[in-house]
Amino acid sequence: MSAVLAPPASPLGRPLIDAAFRADPYPVYAALREAGPIHWSDEFFGGAWLLTRHADVEAVLRDAAGFSAQRTGGWVMQNRAARGELKDFQRLFARAMLFVDAPDHTRIRGVLNAGFRNDVLQQFVPAIEQRVDALLDAVDADAGFDFMQALARPLPAEVMAMLMDIPAADRGDFIAWSDDLAAFIGAPVPSLDQARRARTSLLAMSAYFEQLVPQRRHAPGDDLVSRLLRAEAAGDIGAGPELLAQCAMLLFAGHETTRNLLGNGLQALLADPASWQRLQREPELLPGALRELLRFDSPVQYTGRRVVADLVLHGRQLRRGDLVVPLIASANRDPARYAEPDRLDVARRGGGLLSFGAGAHVCIGASLTLMEAEIVFGRLLRRLPGLRLVDAQPCWSGNAVYRGLSALQVRH
Numbered sequence: 001m002s003a004v005l006a007p008p009a010s011p012l013g014r015p016l017i018d019a020a021f022r023a024d025p026y027p028v029y030a031a032l033r034e035a036g037p038i039h040w041s042d043e044f045f046g047g048a049w050l051l052t053r054h055a056d057v058e059a060v061l062r063d064a065a066g067f068s069a070q071r072t073g074g075w076v077m078q079n080r081a082a083r084g085e086l087k088d089f090q091r092l093f094a095r096a097m098l099f100v101d102a103p104d105h106t107r108i109r110g111v112l113n114a115g116f117r118n119d120v121l122q123q124f125v126p127a128i129e130q131r132v133d134a135l136l137d138a139v140d141a142d143a144g145f146d147f148m149q150a151l152a153r154p155l156p157a158e159v160m161a162m163l164m165d166i167p168a169a170d171r172g173d174f175i176a177w178s179d180d181l182a183a184f185i186g187a188p189v190p191s192l193d194q195a196r197r198a199r200t201s202l203l204a205m206s207a208y209f210e211q212l213v214p215q216r217r218h219a220p221g222d223d224l225v226s227r228l229l230r231a232e233a234a235g236d237i238g239a240g241p242e243l244l245a246q247c248a249m250l251l252f253a254g255h256e257t258t259r260n261l262l263g264n265g266l267q268a269l270l271a272d273p274a275s276w277q278r279l280q281r282e283p284e285l286l287p288g289a290l291r292e293l294l295r296f297d298s299p300v301q302y303t304g305r306r307v308v309a310d311l312v313l314h315g316r317q318l319r320r321g322d323l324v325v326p327l328i329a330s331a332n333r334d335p336a337r338y339a340e341p342d343r344l345d346v347a348r349r350g351g352g353l354l355s356f357g358a359g360a361h362v363c364i365g366a367s368l369t370l371m372e373a374e375i376v377f378g379r380l381l382r383r384l385p386g387l388r389l390v391d392a393q394p395c396w397s398g399n400a401v402y403r404g405l406s407a408l409q410v411r412h
């Protein structure tokens with residue numbers, strides 16, 4: 001009789017998530033990829049299957065029938081002591097379309113897609129250009145400045161405020177609420193304190209939109225909140241929690257990630273002056289270079305799915321309900337997909353980028369983010385061609401999912 005062996009708690013025989021991983025996760029991803037395509041790890045959400053290769057990450061993200069996006073339950077409620085107190089958080093959080101499967105997902109996504117069409121986004125270009133110029137006018141580049149504080153943090157929150165037609169002056173609250181949600185989502189095992197703070201902030205976001213809704217019903221426009229309200233009136237979006245959850249999620253998803261594309265992207269370019277100079281000589285490379293920056297240091301490092309029915313993958317038995325973690329950032333450095341994956345190549349072509357996800361839940365804000373980033377990097381390259389890094393070591397925030405910098409000191 002052969003014994004059934006429990007999978008090892010850590011695939012590399014040592015903890016995966018430590019200070020070194022938080023500063024530079026790529027050596028760990030490389031070791032995991034070399035060790036195999038799938039590993040069990042106790043460190044992610046109390047136990048999950050990690051997928052390391054591009055082909056598998058893409059296949060799972062595209063297989064909405066086999067892998068469910070509904071995954072917030074165990075995640076929020078793993079803190080037994082606080083289950084009662086977190087129930088209202090879980091109820092709202094689980095309604096955001098990121099965590100909803102078809103047919104509800106298809107219905108909600110259908111309503112919001114129209115708000116992210118290119119012709120709609122193009123209308124915001126002049127206002128975004130103006131804000132970027134104003135934020136850059138305010139820095140003393142010769143003395144040196146913190147790019148995160150001066151531009152990467154405030155800008156994306158302001159742009160989401162434009163799309164939702166809410167006062168940009170409230171951006172301080174939006175950023176603080178989003179930081180609490182990001183700390184919770186980004187913790188492989190969230191602490192009770194992180195869960196409590198995320199609850200308080202999500203409920204505050206929801207209350208913010210709850211007081212806005214009657215005014216907006218009275219005077220609707222073309223913004224995303226008005227679109228949701230029109231869909232509610234037509235019966236395409238549920239009133240109350242379903243509507244409020246989409247508003248809160250849009251506000252959150254729209255800037256944490258863009259902030260980190262701007263910060264990680266500038267850090268990578270300035271750390272490799274040849275790339276920075278090449279973009280000055282060949283600005284037409286910029287749109288492709290943005291995709292390369294997203295590949296090279298993905299602002300979203302991994303996501304999650306739940307197994308819908310028992311299956312065997314690469315010889316491992318996955319059970320219904322098991323959590324699967326597609327490691328997007330590992331897939332982006334898979335040598336089977338990209339030649340010299342650890343090299344930043346601003347002229348790289350070839351597609352396959354997984355930083356925005358893939359399949360039904362592929363990022364709805366991808367075009368918006370690329371548009372914003374093109375404006376920001378275009379202006380930096382023109383206005384501050386001699387920009388350089390001040391700190392020898394980047395100040396990574398340490399968030400495992402939302403990889404980004406807490407500060408980026410630069411000078412001209």
Ligand code: HEM
Nearest residue numbers: 097098253254257258261303355356357361363364365369
């Ligand atoms: C660099 C910037 C961004 C990155 C790297 C990024 C990344 C992602 C990824 C990986 C997903 C899929 C997650 C999954 O399948 O589990 C996603 C979905 C999503 N993103 Fe983004 N995102 C960015 C910017 C934005 C912006 C600007 C918005 C603006 C509203 C946004 C809103 C969303 C929403 C609502 C979803 C859920 C879509 C759905 O479930 O159908 N994101 N994003």
